[in-house]
Amino acid sequence: MQIAISTAGLHPAMPAMTEPHATLRGEARAMGSARSYGKDEEVYGEGDKASWYFKVVSGVVRTCKILSDGRRQIDAFHVAGDIFGIERGETYRCSAEAVGEATVIAYRRCSLEVLAASDSVLARQVVATTLLSLERAQDHMILLGRKSAAEKVATFLLAMAERVHEDAIELPMSRSDIADYLGLTIETVSRTLTQLERDAVIALPMARRTIVLRNKSALRRLNA
Amino acid sequence: MQIAISTAGLHPAMPAMTEPHATLRGEARAMGSARSYGKDEEVYGEGDKASWYFKVVSGVVRTCKILSDGRRQIDAFHVAGDIFGIERGETYRCSAEAVGEATVIAYRRCSLEVLAASDSVLARQVVATTLLSLERAQDHMILLGRKSAAEKVATFLLAMAERVHEDAIELPMSRSDIADYLGLTIETVSRTLTQLERDAVIALPMARRTIVLRNKSALRRLNA
């Protein structure tokens, strides 16, 4: 049995710096190498041999699955400090792409396995990293399965705001990414945001990638 | 940082016996104790102190999250051999209940942490168990976010059949459990099954907990 990588990483819910996997001991020794990607560039594809795992340095990386007819579900957005690409099997089960410009450090999977065997602190960090991904996946499942469009968007906005500790959010991703993350269409995302603006819950400046939260308690009420 | 327990365990997708966590080394030493539960009895509740983790011996256990207004999402059904209840934090983030009569072995969480620190094989099994739960959660997210009712039911039936290696499935869970697992209502589950029967894809004997798969390739086509 192998230890490898494909964490369904982050919700935008927690400040990345406090994440337990912010630094995995042994990474320096493991000789990680930096890589940069442009917007929508692929870090790896579903089915590729999972020889590396990654830590985000800057920018945002999305991991997603695609159905045969093109329908897409984004598992997670990974921000600075997040680890992604740890797999149990030989291949990646999600694809990973840069949302905008992004830099990551790549670590050889084999070095993780070797090190973890001799370094119990590292091993437990790998467990914690994976468990964190699992927690986020669990939260995301109830969102996808049981929340309304308005509730999904509210949850998303609150999580994004929590990440940056501010009420003005600079969204790194497009409406299309948001839709595929929340299990909606771009039209529904757009209409829901417009409705929230009408209700004075948020403000949508001309630069549509910015969203200002005006009434957080209203959002929390929607958060269910 | 702690290593603990709340795996979003199993899909019905794999034969339990081949799971990497079927036996975690050190469990015997860890002095697990057997516990039995009746239908719908709670193994633990969301928010309880996560002092134990569990392995299913017989029966089925569901883990789920509930929204404030009662909407429920079932994360996973756990069958014989599956581990559940491993948490990163101090408390359980899902509740766990027996679907029918079920027996589990409870292990103290602290013994897992102590043992894993000294036993790298056990540590890596914990990682693999958690990664498996994560894989299942990822598959479930695309189902919840992007599949139609018919596709959800087809995926579910194929996964259940795969688990028992037979085309006649004895469902351990009610329509209500299926609905809350698939993000549907019981009416939609029922109607979808009826429609599949009309299309001669499945048969629904009088005992409604049994379902016979008549046309697996039709189901696979729906599986998307």
Added chain:
DNA sequence: CGCTACTTTGATCATACTCAAGCCGAGTGG
């Protein structure tokens, strides 16, 4: 038997999707 819980079926409704058009800002080139 007759209750109870579970499931199915029916009718109606609402949420979110689809298809289509229009808007706006950023970039490009005349």
Added chain:
DNA sequence: CCACTCGGCTTGAGTATGATCAAAGTAGCG
């Protein structure tokens, strides 16, 4: 500097999928 295009976003109209509300079967079990 303006006209054009292109991509991303918004808006509108109509629809469909699945939810809701309500009732009737059916099985299991005392």
